[in-house]
Amino acid sequence: MQIFEGVVSDRGSKYAVSGNPCTSVEEAKKLIKQLCRKKKFAKATHHSWAFVGQEGPVKNDDGETGAGMVIVRMLEREKLKDHLIIVTRWYGGKHLGGDRFRHIQTAVNYYMDHGI
Structure with missing residues (x-):
């Protein structure tokens, strides 16, 4: 997993952005659990996430309403799928x-520019 x-x-x-190839909700949950093994990330307030898989988009706001969308x-x-x-x-x-929302966009853009 790449972490910025x-x-x-x-x-x-403060915001961070992370990413990894992913094709299922189960895999996404495992990756988030892996991220939260880092003490700093375990203390974070929100881990909003999303990916677009074969079945369509999957998202989770984690209390940050609208972030997943x-x-x-x-x-x-x-057109980035399975990530x-x-x-x-x-x-x-x-x-x-x-x-x-602007900060979430900035974080995702940073990942797209540096992580993929």
């Missing part, structure tokens, strides 16, 4: 409002 930390920082919140749309736009992208957020104590 410190991709975005805003008002105390942002990732799905970006994957579909790039899991996880955007991790450590909440910094201040609500980011709509800026959080």
Whole structure:
């Protein structure tokens, strides 16, 4: 799994992005569990993720409402299938409002530019 930390920082919140080839929900859950074995990632507030498989898009917001769909749309736009992208957020104590979606996009774009 490729992991990029410190991709975005805003008002105390910090973002990382990770990814790996993936073809099923079970495989996605195993990869997230593997990521959370790292102590730093185990303490994260959210691990929003998505991939587009043979059956269509699969996503999980992990409490960051709408985040999974942002990732799905970006994957579909790039026609990237069978590849899991996880955007991790450590909440910094201040609500980011709509800026959080921009940060998720920045993280996914970073992964697309550096991880694939």
